[in-house]
Amino acid sequence: MARNNAFRWGLIAAASALLVACGGDSTVGSGTLRLALTDAPACGFEQVNITVERVRVHRSDSAGEMDAGWHEIRLNPARRIDLLGLTNGVLEELGTTPLPAGHYTQLRLVLRPNSGGAPANSVVPVGGVEQPLDTPSGVQSGIKLIHPFTVQPDQLVDLVLDFDACRSIVARGNGTYGLKPVIAVLPRTVAEIVGHVDPTLTGVVVSAQRNGTVVRATTPDSTGAFRLAFLDPAASPSYDVAITATGRATAVVAAVPVAPRSSTRISSSTAPITLPPSATRTASGTVTPAAALPSVRALQAVGSLPKVEVAHVNANMTGGYTLTLPTAAPLLATYATPLPLAFAPQAASAAKYTLEASAAGYLTQSAPIDLTSADATRDFTLPPAP
Numbered sequence: 001m002a003r004n005n006a007f008r009w010g011l012i013a014a015a016s017a018l019l020v021a022c023g024g025d026s027t028v029g030s031g032t033l034r035l036a037l038t039d040a041p042a043c044g045f046e047q048v049n050i051t052v053e054r055v056r057v058h059r060s061d062s063a064g065e066m067d068a069g070w071h072e073i074r075l076n077p078a079r080r081i082d083l084l085g086l087t088n089g090v091l092e093e094l095g096t097t098p099l100p101a102g103h104y105t106q107l108r109l110v111l112r113p114n115s116g117g118a119p120a121n122s123v124v125p126v127g128g129v130e131q132p133l134d135t136p137s138g139v140q141s142g143i144k145l146i147h148p149f150t151v152q153p154d155q156l157v158d159l160v161l162d163f164d165a166c167r168s169i170v171a172r173g174n175g176t177y178g179l180k181p182v183i184a185v186l187p188r189t190v191a192e193i194v195g196h197v198d199p200t201l202t203g204v205v206v207s208a209q210r211n212g213t214v215v216r217a218t219t220p221d222s223t224g225a226f227r228l229a230f231l232d233p234a235a236s237p238s239y240d241v242a243i244t245a246t247g248r249a250t251a252v253v254a255a256v257p258v259a260p261r262s263s264t265r266i267s268s269s270t271a272p273i274t275l276p277p278s279a280t281r282t283a284s285g286t287v288t289p290a291a292a293l294p295s296v297r298a299l300q301a302v303g304s305l306p307k308v309e310v311a312h313v314n315a316n317m318t319g320g321y322t323l324t325l326p327t328a329a330p331l332l333a334t335y336a337t338p339l340p341l342a343f344a345p346q347a348a349s350a351a352k353y354t355l356e357a358s359a360a361g362y363l364t365q366s367a368p369i370d371l372t373s374a375d376a377t378r379d380f381t382l383p384p385a386p
Contacts, residue, residue, distance in 0.1 A: 029154060032155075033071075034158050035094040035096075036091040036094055037086060038087075039086040039162070039165050043169075044126055045084065045169070049122045049123070050083065051078050052081060054110045057070070057097075058071075063106060073097045075095065088227050089228075100151070101153045103148065105147070106144065107145040108142025108145065109145065110139070114134070134176065136180075159186065160188050161185060162183065163183050167314065172317040189231065190260065191262060193227075193265075194226065194263055196223070197272050199222065201275060204243065205218075207228075207241070208241055209309060210236050210239055212309055215236075224272050228241070233258050236258075237259075239258065241256050251273055253333050253334070279326070281351070282325070282375045283353065283369055286321070288381050289382065290316075295313065297313075298356075299353060301352070302332050303346045307354070328345075332344055332346050352369075352372075354369070359382055362383065363382060
């Protein structure tokens, strides 16, 4: 009997070693993945439509389309979604799927390609008519998103796909539009920053930023109310909030704290944030190589903050870009209670920006500009990343 037991335990040990060697996961049981879609504001469009067929999930970040081990949420029928209806914290639920407990690293958002008839993916420019949105060939296998997450037995993993329509649309300059997907994967964390801006302002964008990088952005509703939802306190305990509007100075609220299951208010409907009028000038130029689909953003030092993103644009298919920027001094307030916040103009930063050009696979380039007395022209050549 002892001999048989020894043989049996030897088989178990060998099987366990083989499982580890093959990359298996010893965690037992299963959990659930829930996914939803949201959007940041889009620039110059009345609609940005995509048609979602399914979302796929895999343990390996290098798994190919035909590899084994994929799990998926399938939308049947495929769902056509106007991303611009998903601002200010609105979600489009994509569904749930059970997953074996363990660690996952890759998601793929699969869109239906355009074919004959009405386009599955399209845009409607402001004041224009619907135009097809050309999707890259990789969309047929899914837009690849690398986001590690762990599924625990009998637990729910709740994720939001933040599809940034503004940064994802490339105007080709010949009346056509292409998709350059920019999608962040966020935890559906109930941590948010809310407030009100003057409802008479036009072209308002409110963004939560960290070190000059936009983490979440939205547009206010008709009453001026805005909601920067799905912020992650684990990633940062505080964010800088920038408010921009057409023909207005920029306002920034520094160090706005966030915490799990809480909402931080920075202004109210009775005392909304307003922005003084400002003259504007343009920064324009060309970024090469244009085939890399580069983008350009305008950064500004605002008081104690070394950089705040004020504007962003994708270059067109020939590499051309134009940014319209305020020349008035930006306003700065540091978060404090009780409200209202006290904003002070930062005169030293008026009309002064840094342009930053970037593209996937290339080294980012930057250059300072001063719009005090004239428009600025800056061209960039991006060297390949080593």
